[in-house]
Amino acid sequence: MASGQVPISHEGVNRFPQSRRVNYFRQLLVSSGTLPPIDVRLNEFEIYAKSFLAALPPSNAAILGRYHRWHVLRRLRQQSTLEPLSQAVLDKRRGDLRAFSAFLSWIDAQGVSLATANQGHLDYFVANVGTGNNALSAFVSWACANGHAFGIEVPINKRFSPAAAMSADELWQAVDHLLVDETIEMAARVAGLFILLYAQPLAACVRLRRSDVVLTDQGVAVRFASEPIQLPDSVAQLVRRYLEMPSGRAIYRNSETNWLFGGLLPSSRVTAAHLGRIVSGAGVPPRLAKEAAMRQLATSLPARVVADAIGVSVGTASRWSRMSGGTWNDYPGLR
Known part of the structure; x- marks a missing residue:
């Protein structure tokens, strides 16, 4: 590219054998404004x-x-x-x-x-x-x-498990563990708490931006769905600390990067797979924790409140509520 043999374009980068180094190089060109985002x-x-x-x-x-x-x-x-x-x-x-x-x-x-x-x-x-x-x-x-096959079909496997594989006691023990253990990576603590308290899947966690976190004199709120949810004080303090920390992953970071959980590549977010590994390493199995949190929410609040607060459909929230025996009791930070 420097000699002009390959054009400085995405098509030019595509000519090289694709690898992590080439991917990183492309991200550098995008972050610097040399190439348009793709x-x-x-x-x-x-x-x-x-x-x-x-x-x-x-x-x-x-x-x-x-x-x-x-x-x-x-x-x-x-x-x-x-x-x-x-x-x-x-x-x-x-x-x-x-x-x-x-x-x-x-x-x-x-x-x-x-x-x-x-x-x-x-x-x-x-x-x-x-x-x-x-x-x-x-x-x-x-x-x-489209006329390529005739009269054949594959049965679809449908699975839905409402049972909480993690008990309520185990859920709250995990919450306490993430709040107090300073040896755990901060990103894992914050993401783990979002999963345990607000039933956020990994895919939703990695989509969060810093602009989704609302800081006020009254506390900290996070916009998981349409409306921000006020965090309990102990969780809010941890999130404030996390936001004040410099990123330790990216080698080069564009100042405009807005991901809450930043990735290794320039201007990128962390992958759900990586976030899942560090959360699991902190002792919180993401899928089981999310199911346990959803069960807690479904038994404590009306389906509409759950749906609006954490970004699931009303149908999903209603299904969990029916299968979990909802009682609309109090739940931290949502009522």
Whole structure:
């Protein structure tokens, strides 16, 4: 690029073998204003998908390519206009591509095509060979709707567990632990408390911005949904300390970065996977803690209050309330 052999553009950066160093270099160019912002993870996924499809047999590449362009990529681009896509989402899409390719290869090995495969073929594959039935169901439904397959379908696995795997006593013990243990990384303490007290999933935590934290003379509030929630004093003090700390992760940081949990790359947020690791390392299993918190909230408050406060749908809050036996008792910081 310095010699002019490669243009200083995202297309130019795409010419290099993609790696963490190249990704970091791209982020530096974006943060400095040399290149316009793009969803870097989505760009990497598009490069991966193009290379992956090019290596498939032509007939399989043609079908998967159409599905990828018109069903997967179109939706990802729409989502990306609202917020950057998470690494977990795109890793899932990579896995889906590999699963669809494995399905088509298996169909070929049976001496049939997707157009001539019957329900018996599909049932055998689902029961004995494949994984990720929900994703495969979407692909098969698309194939049938677009004339690439006929009369086959994949049953969707639906799971919902209202039971709290963490007891109320364990939840409050974990809260106390995060409030007092100064050996725990501050980001893990703050995120863990948001999960334990307000049932925030990791994906929601990493989307929080510093501007979502409202500091006043009366205390600290956090905007998890439409309205800020006033934090209990002990939690508020911890959040204030966290905001005053310099970031220890990023090597280069743009002054305009506004993520509450900043990432290692310039102007980036932490990934949900990394935040999950440090929260788990602090003794708080994120999924179990979120379910326990949701159970506590659902038994203490009306569904509408829960939905408005923590950013879940009224239907989800109502379902947890019914299955948990709601009583609308008091809950810290929400009533």
